[in-house]
Amino acid sequence: MTRPKVDGDAFRAKAEHLLKQRGRHKLPVDPFAIADEEGILVKAKPDTAGGVSGMLIKSGDDFGILYATHIPSWGFQRFSVAHELAHYFLEGHPEALFAGDGTHVSRAGFATRDRHELEADFYASGLLMPDGPFRAAMRRVGDGLEAIEELAALCETSLTATAIRFAQSVGEPAAVIVSTGQRVDYAFLSDAMREFAGVTWPRKGDNLPEDSLTARFNADPGGVEARRRDAAETGLRVWFETRRPVDATEEVVGLGEYGRTLTVITTETSPDDEDEDEEMEERWTPRFSRRR
Ligand SMILES: [Zn+2]
Known part of the structure; x- marks a missing residue:
């Protein structure tokens, strides 16, 4: 459907x-x-x-x-x-x-x-x-997961609802992914992140990329339940089909009793930095295997 x-x-x-x-x-x-x-x-x-x-x-x-x-x-x-x-x-x-x-x-x-x-x-x-108030608050808070947590505290909203709203509003490249076990529940990408991601990004039911921090983090359900958190430097190509390699940060936090994990992916690189007349690099093959 x-x-x-x-x-x-x-x-x-x-x-x-x-x-x-x-x-x-x-x-x-x-x-x-x-x-x-x-x-x-x-x-x-x-x-x-x-x-x-x-x-x-x-x-x-x-x-x-x-x-x-x-x-x-x-x-x-x-x-x-x-x-x-x-x-x-x-x-x-x-x-x-x-x-x-x-x-x-x-x-x-x-x-x-x-x-x-x-x-x-x-x-x-x-x-x-x-x-209006959300964007004004966004300008005052930090980056990535920390920004989302500060906004959640200001709005008195859940981390996931705030993360979705954040991805829909932020001007910088950001992706928010909610997962359970090794499966993606949903992902929201900011407009700037979509410019990088091309046409491929995780959808409901897809497997998490094997070499992502999230996949390793979710392999231990205890960490998810205990609301543990972790962060790692990564590349956007771990998650998305991008034209060229882009350095990124992947932050994860366990959401507790539902066994869900929130992942926030950000990058300092702007999609405008990508060289447009560069010859197309070898297309990277998406790693998401479809369940259906
Ligand atoms: Zn209803």
Whole structure:
């Protein structure tokens, strides 16, 4: 199944517009307060099934939000509430999700390829990490993983949601990859990184490159669970098909109980530094083996 085409920028912009209207256009954004303004009752739901992030309940003109707490991450819980708010605010969502009254069960966090879920994820991302304040904060923080951690603290968002937003906004080449074991869950590349990467980069279900730090790091599940971290100098060609070798840094951090790892790849080299009239080097063969 291919990812439906959703204009992420447009949905983030809708959320940012709402924040401006309500005088909430600054970090951190409080999604609970926005729900409160709308008269939406918000409650924690500790016993949700795995993968479920939250629910939006409609009863006549009344709405309620339940958010999952089986993931003990404040950032994830805030994102879950913001995702349900998206279904409430976005035009067409209540009509599409509810035939009359009922409950919509969400799987937030760019985990599904359902159009309404994706739209709500982009909206939630824009609500908690609005473009203006997020870019202003980005200019004040460090590089790579450290920058993402500082932004996550400022926005009160999860490391993964912040990393995705970072890759979508940063002007420099950066790639963010989330993996489980030796498989890629997803990867987001900044525009500048895409210029290097050409057409090949890791996709969901691909194997991690064998000679990457991430592959070695994930070989020890204990390190992932203990939220250990590591960094190594590498080359972009370990991960991507680039025209020429480019030095890069690979940083990894274990995300804890889900067995997931966050990888951040950055380089000091700018894609503009690449010599354009250079004869094409021998094409490098992508190392990702397809599972399907
Ligand atoms: Zn949803």
